Amino acid sequence: MAENKTGVKWNRDETILAFDLYCRTPFGKIRYNNPDITELAQLLGRTPGAVALKMQNLAHFDPKLRKRNVTAMAHGSKLDSKIFNEFCNDWNELSYQAQVLRAKLQGRDLTEMMENVGDLDSVPAGLYKEQLIKTRVGQHFFRMAVLNSYGNRCCVTGLKKPELLIASHIKPWNVSDERTERTNPSNGLCLNSLHDRAFDKGFITIDQQYRIVISERLKDVPMDSKTKDWFWSYEKHQILLPDKFLPGKDFIEYHNDVVFQR
Numbered sequence: 001m002a003e004n005k006t007g008v009k010w011n012r013d014e015t016i017l018a019f020d021l022y023c024r025t026p027f028g029k030i031r032y033n034n035p036d037i038t039e040l041a042q043l044l045g046r047t048p049g050a051v052a053l054k055m056q057n058l059a060h061f062d063p064k065l066r067k068r069n070v071t072a073m074a075h076g077s078k079l080d081s082k083i084f085n086e087f088c089n090d091w092n093e094l095s096y097q098a099q100v101l102r103a104k105l106q107g108r109d110l111t112e113m114m115e116n117v118g119d120l121d122s123v124p125a126g127l128y129k130e131q132l133i134k135t136r137v138g139q140h141f142f143r144m145a146v147l148n149s150y151g152n153r154c155c156v157t158g159l160k161k162p163e164l165l166i167a168s169h170i171k172p173w174n175v176s177d178e179r180t181e182r183t184n185p186s187n188g189l190c191l192n193s194l195h196d197r198a199f200d201k202g203f204i205t206i207d208q209q210y211r212i213v214i215s216e217r218l219k220d221v222p223m224d225s226k227t228k229d230w231f232w233s234y235e236k237h238q239i240l241l242p243d244k245f246l247p248g249k250d251f252i253e254y255h256n257d258v259v260f261q262r
Contacts, residue, residue: 005045010054013101014044015083020098022055023091023185024144026151027065027243030055043105058084064186064246091183095141096134138183143167146188149242154192156212156234166196170251172259185245205260208249210239215261 010018021040022030031037032048037055041048057077059065061084087094103110110133146167153160168189169176176182189206191199198204203215214235223231 010077010079012079012083014046015054015058015079016087016094017044017098017101018051018054019058019083019087020094020141021051022058023094023245024141024148025055026148027059030059043102054080059244061085062244065244089180089184091141091145091185092134092138092179095183096137099137142183142185142188145185145245146242147190149185149188149245150190150240151243153190153240154195155190155239155241156195157192158240159192164192166191166193168196168199170247171254172200181251184248186248187251188245189239189247190242199255200259202255202259202261205255206239206247206252207256208252210241210247211236212239213260217261 017040021036025034025036030052032052034048034052037051038048041051044051057080061081099110147162147165151160152162152165154165159165168191169182170187170189171181173182176184176187181187189199195204198218203218205213205215207213212234214232218231
């Protein structure tokens with residue numbers, strides 16, 4: 001555990017780590033007894049209550065929460081505002097810097113902390129390896145931020161089993177801006193595997209009111225009656241909304257206009 005910092009002002013590195021955790025934590029679970037908050041508090045030498053409070057302060061600067069009248073702390077500092085504004089359109093850099101800082105505090109190599117990312121040891125050091133690590137870190141951040149915002153449940157069916165859920169891009173990854181869109185949680189939906197595939201191929205979409213729209217091209221696709229009734233029963237139903245990072249209207253418009261098969 002780091003030295004006790006009770007009463008000491010938060011610095012830039014600590015605030016970056018708190019913001020990264022804020023993005024990956026359901027708003028309703030930002031509390032002192034959350035294990036992830038407790039773990040970060042121990043790493044920083046601060047109390048869990050102080051970390052939770054800092055995350056609430058950062059939430060104060062989230063304009064989408066304000067629009068929904070979600071109550072957050074109103075005592076964010078100038079540093080909180082600076083960090084929020086610096087990274088709210090550069091999610092990939094936020095996730096990467098946070099993991100670099102975490103690795104440094106733990107005295108570990110960043111590649112040792114990354115699970116299920118393939119063999120990075122065989123990749124020679126250099127710009128390519130750094131970019132590869134950034135991509136992997138960003139992908140992990142995107143998945144955690146999206147799934148946790150939706151409470152680890154499919155936004156169509158309510159299925160709550162992380163192993164069966166996918167953080168789906170609304171605007172496809174390959175045409176998204178690397179800095180502002182690819183790892184932006186507002187460019188994500190939490191979907192089960194079937195609806196993820198249908199969404200990816202343009203057989204379903206959501207409209208600007210977050211209602212499910214099903215392509216006419218699915219009407220004559222062979223399937224048993226129970227499956228068909230189940231699939232079509234969700235048409236025009238509003239998706240289960242996340243507690244933060246609402247799907248971006250620009251991303252939805254792109255999916256409607258470019259991906260969806262009418």
